[in-house]
Amino acid sequence: MRSTPSAGAHHGRRRGGRAPGPLRRALGRHWYAWAMVAPVLVVIGVLIGWPLLRGVYLSLTDATEANVGRTIGVNVIPASYEFVGLDNYLDILTSSLFWDKLTWTVIWTVSCVGLHYGLGLGLAMLLHRRMRFRSVYRMLLILPWAIPGFVAAFIWRYLFNSDFGVINAMLKAAGLGAVGWLDDPTTAKLAVIAVNVWVGVPFMMVALLGGLQAIPADLYEAAAVDGATPWQRFRHITLPMLRPVSATVVLLGTIWTFNMFPVIFLITRGGPGSDTEILVTYAFREAFTGVRNYSGSAAWGVIILALLIVLASVYRRALRKQGEVW
Amino acid sequence: MSTVNTRPVAGQGDRRGPLASVLLHATLIAASVISLFPVVWLVLTSLKPRDGWLSAELELFNQPSLTNYSRVFSETEFPVWLLNSVVAAGLTTVLGVFLASTTGYALSRFSFPGRRGIMWLLLITQMFPVAILIVPLYNLMAALGLLNQIPGLIVAYMTIAVPFCAWMMKSYFDSIPREIDQAGLIDGLTPFGTFWRVILPLARPSLAVTAFYCFMTAWGEVAYATVFMSQEDKRTLGVGLQQFVGQHWSDWGLLTASAVLIAVPAAAVFLVVQRHLVAGLTSGATKS
Numbered sequence: 129m130r131s132t133p134s135a136g137a138h139h140g141r142r143r144g145g146r147a148p149g150p151l152r153r154a155l156g157r158h159w160y161a162w163a164m165v166a167p168v169l170v171v172i173g174v175l176i177g178w179p180l181l182r183g184v185y186l187s188l189t190d191a192t193e194a195n196v197g198r199t200i201g202v203n204v205i206p207a208s209y210e211f212v213g214l215d216n217y218l219d220i221l222t223s224s225l226f227w228d229k230l231t232w233t234v235i236w237t238v239s240c241v242g243l244h245y246g247l248g249l250g251l252a253m254l255l256h257r258r259m260r261f262r263s264v265y266r267m268l269l270i271l272p273w274a275i276p277g278f279v280a281a282f283i284w285r286y287l288f289n290s291d292f293g294v295i296n297a298m299l300k301a302a303g304l305g306a307v308g309w310l311d312d313p314t315t316a317k318l319a320v321i322a323v324n325v326w327v328g329v330p331f332m333m334v335a336l337l338g339g340l341q342a343i344p345a346d347l348y349e350a351a352a353v354d355g356a357t358p359w360q361r362f363r364h365i366t367l368p369m370l371r372p373v374s375a376t377v378v379l380l381g382t383i384w385t386f387n388m389f390p391v392i393f394l395i396t397r398g399g400p401g402s403d404t405e406i407l408v409t410y411a412f413r414e415a416f417t418g419v420r421n422y423s424g425s426a427a428w429g430v431i432i433l434a435l436l437i438v439l440a441s442v443y444r445r446a447l448r449k450q451g452e453v454w
Numbered sequence: 455m456s457t458v459n460t461r462p463v464a465g466q467g468d469r470r471g472p473l474a475s476v477l478l479h480a481t482l483i484a485a486s487v488i489s490l491f492p493v494v495w496l497v498l499t500s501l502k503p504r505d506g507w508l509s510a511e512l513e514l515f516n517q518p519s520l521t522n523y524s525r526v527f528s529e530t531e532f533p534v535w536l537l538n539s540v541v542a543a544g545l546t547t548v549l550g551v552f553l554a555s556t557t558g559y560a561l562s563r564f565s566f567p568g569r570r571g572i573m574w575l576l577l578i579t580q581m582f583p584v585a586i587l588i589v590p591l592y593n594l595m596a597a598l599g600l601l602n603q604i605p606g607l608i609v610a611y612m613t614i615a616v617p618f619c620a621w622m623m624k625s626y627f628d629s630i631p632r633e634i635d636q637a638g639l640i641d642g643l644t645p646f647g648t649f650w651r652v653i654l655p656l657a658r659p660s661l662a663v664t665a666f667y668c669f670m671t672a673w674g675e676v677a678y679a680t681v682f683m684s685q686e687d688k689r690t691l692g693v694g695l696q697q698f699v700g701q702h703w704s705d706w707g708l709l710t711a712s713a714v715l716i717a718v719p720a721a722a723v724f725l726v727v728q729r730h731l732v733a734g735l736t737s738g739a740t741k742s
Binding site (some may be wrong): 147158160161162163164165166168169171172174176178179180182183186196216251253255257259261265267268269270271272273274275276278279280282283286287289292326330343380383389390393394395412415416422425429433437438440 | 455459475477479481482485486488489490492493495496499533553556557559560561563564566567568569572575578579580589590591593594609610611612616617618619620642645649670671674676677680681682691692695696699706709710713716717720721724725728
């Protein structure tokens with residue numbers, strides 16, 4: 129992250145005459161850089177910064193579909209919602225619903241990311257070996273990544289269909305009974321986890337395969353000369369050398385899974401009841417079904433964001449303690 | 455990286471017993487079957503006749519026909535949704551690549567006040583759940599008259615795709631030696647000229663990856679599209695397809711045929727560019 133003197137500095141020094149003030153100097157020296165970053169900052173500022181502030185504000189009010197300002201035809205109905213302070217947060221944090229959803233979201237995230245990482249690493253290590261058909265295997269195993277998320281969700285919903293789905297057809301062919309996969313809370317949860325694992329393993333596998341390929345082979349040769357067993361080589365060379373890649377992909381995977389929308393929204397719609405609903409899909413449902421509860425949804429959103437920020441900083445601190453530069 | 459890649463693979467390598475070989479291949483074949491099966495079953499189902507999906511028999515072919523495909527085009531709004539999706543994803547790609555590469559370059563090459571802050575900002579925006587932004591963004595779009603407008607959707611997609619892509623491009627630019635920039639400057643190019651005429655052409659593989667990532671993000675997005683594009687003729691594929699399998703009525707024939715039409719071209723392109731994709735991702739991941 130430490131950078132050498134920048135290329136932009138070259139430009140700034142050409143100004144002659146009186147020594148310009150620090151601001152002028154910074155402007156002259158850095159304007160290329162700022163000009164190149166500006167569009168992104170504007171996009172982020174307008175479309176993330178402003179909505180974020182407004183979202184935080186909404187979460188402190190009692191805004192619903194019924195009392196926000198609207199324009200119906202030529203009539204402008206002014207907003208009539210009020211500032212209610214932390215009421216929404218109190219309501220949410222004292223409801224058992226929130227804690228149920230949080231528990232399930234954590235289970236969902238941990239099991240998905242754990243399986244992504246475990247299976248991804250296992251497959252990456254197999255693919256890393258020299259063998260026949262290696263590129264064919266790799267191609268086939270990457271395939272799920274190539275399927276758009278919503279298409280994957282629809283495919284699996286069909287496979288899990290209790291009357292016409294092929295999974296039940298296979299169970300019947302094997303002499304077992306059909307299962308109402310998406311009708312029962314437990315099987316529905318297993319089903320969405322299975323789908324998300326299918327969707328997410330290829331990314332982990334590819335990233336870890338890249339990490340494996342960057343480990344110098346002489347390390348293994350030296351270890352083999354010293355008589356290290358395969359397990360010892362895995363523990364003491366592979367895992368530590370993979371740590372930078374692992375740290376990044378596990379954090380990214382955790383954030384993505386925590387916020388995974390399409391898989392749950394399109395496969396079970398959160399059902400049966402709201403048993404497979406994770407925090408994000410629940411917040412979405414608050415905002416866009418029934419009487420739209422904008423303030424409640426915003427408060428859920430703020431809580432989700434706060435959870436993720438806490439998670440990321442704890443994670444970062446833990447890595448730093450182990451001496452990782454990240 | 456490339457020098458490491460060509461070396462013999464680490465581990466026991468060539469001295470593998472026949473049993474280990476069989477196990478290795480058996481595991482990989484099993485994994486490939488799991489990975490491939492849903493897609494194959496999708497294609498097979500789409501080729502069944504009109505109500506063929508109603509049979510749960512484990513038959514591979516049952517009077518294969520293209521009925522479902524012709525119905526998708528003649529009886530549904532699929533062509534409109536397809537056009538909307540293509541326009542939205544295409545423009546997202548063009549704009550996203552441009553923004554991600556300028557930002558990535560600035561972050562990689564210049565050390566300026568605010569650089570660290572911006573890198574953090576890009577990382578943190580990755581964490582934003584749709585839930586917190588979607589309501590205010592909906593209000594903002596409504597105020598600007600951008601609801602049911604494809605440009606509105608594209609701008610929303612930028613917020614998802616650009617932060618990650620800028621991060622990816624930065625890692626790639628980091629791997630291009632600075633001496634090349636300096637040579638450009640000495641030849642009298644401005645910093646922007648150097649970027650445009652010297653560095654961007656060198657970054658082509660990474661640009662391809664970024665383009666692809668932007669496209670796939672927009673192509674597969676559902677939440678924003680569901681909320682922002684409520685009007686029938688403005689729906690994208692992700693929204694439209696939900697029509698085919700509702701709570702009370704579903705037609706998996708239509709759904710599978712359109713899913714094939716959406717997934718197969720995307721998968722084909724993906725498998726062509728995947729080598730670059732792998733290189734682009736790992737060059738970023740191993741260095742970050």
